[in-house]
Amino acid sequence: MSGHLIHIGYAKAGSHFVRHWFRAHPQLDFMHSGIAGFRNVFDLARRSVEPSRDVRWRVTSAEELASPRPNLREIVFDRDWGGPIPEAQARARDILAELFPGATILLLTRGFRTLLLSGYSEYVREGGDRDFLDMLARGNGSGDQRGEHAWNYDYLIGLYRAAFGERVIVLPYELLSADSSAFLRVLEARLGVDRFELPTERLYPSLSPVELCWYPRITRVVRRLPLRGRVRDALYRRYVRGVTRNAWARPIGVLQRLFPRTPVTDSLISDANVEFFRGRADSLRHDPVYAPYAQEYLF
Template structure:
């Protein structure tokens, strides 16, 4: 703990401690966040995630500001009206955005900074972290990177050229050493719930009930079983990655030759076409090849970290196929 944070803790008032009734869900990306936001964290289940606009403002208010311009007191004032409105309705306020755990294609370089901003803004809040087996997670995140507009091949995505120079942030394996972020949040907030994405897939109701128990709430009223983000055909991602290089102009792929506004969003409309034209067996083979390449790159990197997660959380990650 640095001296600034220690001084903040000493100045903590009783009003600050009131944030113990709110939940901050930080992700990770590709771990069912959309389902939780759209179907779990709703008034019917005793939650309010209303922040007066889209969830994108969470990134704008907390993750985006420059290091020297972020002010936790101003940030807190922005959200207090919504926290109080939730309390008036006997609802638990939820701040949920996977970007709060960083952005993996850029190495989640600001994940520790965001954690420190959150504890200064909402001290004593309760934290939810959802993890996922790393091979599957990297594959899914790489696909999302292309969906977002990225144009790097898998090999270039995984291994940045001249990484020792550190001039531009890029993906690094350390992003998914979950124990590091879990331990940091435990030290900052105390009450941290860690759940595996695979549990959501196997026992959705049990997964959601664990969250409500953590928040000391009655069982959820509604736990619909719906698919929120279906897997895109691998052929679609191959085509989009090449098209991004030519037609996209965003943070992930700058300066396309033919610049089409919101190209990634427009391309997404073609998913049904690719789904019809891609044989399932061929698609499965392409995904298996991606998994094999990721597994070869990762080797045994996450074994020690996963064992530390087991020690920190008591979760038996072995039953969910994690490397241990």
């Protein structure tokens, strides 16, 4: 009988790599944006007449389950950019536990310093228009409940372990980044599946330091255009889709040569910015997989 593996996040912690592995591994059944390997209920019915194969895990993957928020997967001009709400995270857990009480949960984490920059890259790709220093000056949203709860690994891990017990697998992105083969060996051992190696590749690179500098500026210009209604929304959607694909990289290179700006790098992140997150990963302190990364997780 197949198990059900639910990968819940986090964003910018190797999701694209593991989804590539989910799709490629012959003992896993995964469909992007589907549930338990099925695109929808009609896909389930259609595949029921096909010959069965050795599927050990049916996989669901949605990093948004770790950080539920409005307007997911939508390009909206007046988007709510707030961070995760604890109650929404708890409701997502409750729904999963009710529907799939025997599931195994996979959570990938990332050290706080690199997550600040990588998370900002994702924000910019989705149409965010604040500069990086402005985001840091705001204390990563620390003025409201959602900001105070951003990347609180201890809370989310505790939430899912309360419902799924020992069937919660937590692994560090740092291991994947340093040695993808070692990462897969750990994951395969936890899941009890055969070795299956993926070619080393960077599936979803972050924006470059220069692109991180210029895209928010361009986005602000686009948002200030004197347009309204459907015309504004259509133009904005087209523009953000281009940002998501990094379609404007070449014009940005020209802008940088003509009007040089300070690239966005981790040198802009102070120790105080990182200290904001201290105490949010302490439950991982005694996990041997995390021992080499104590500094990244502030324990």
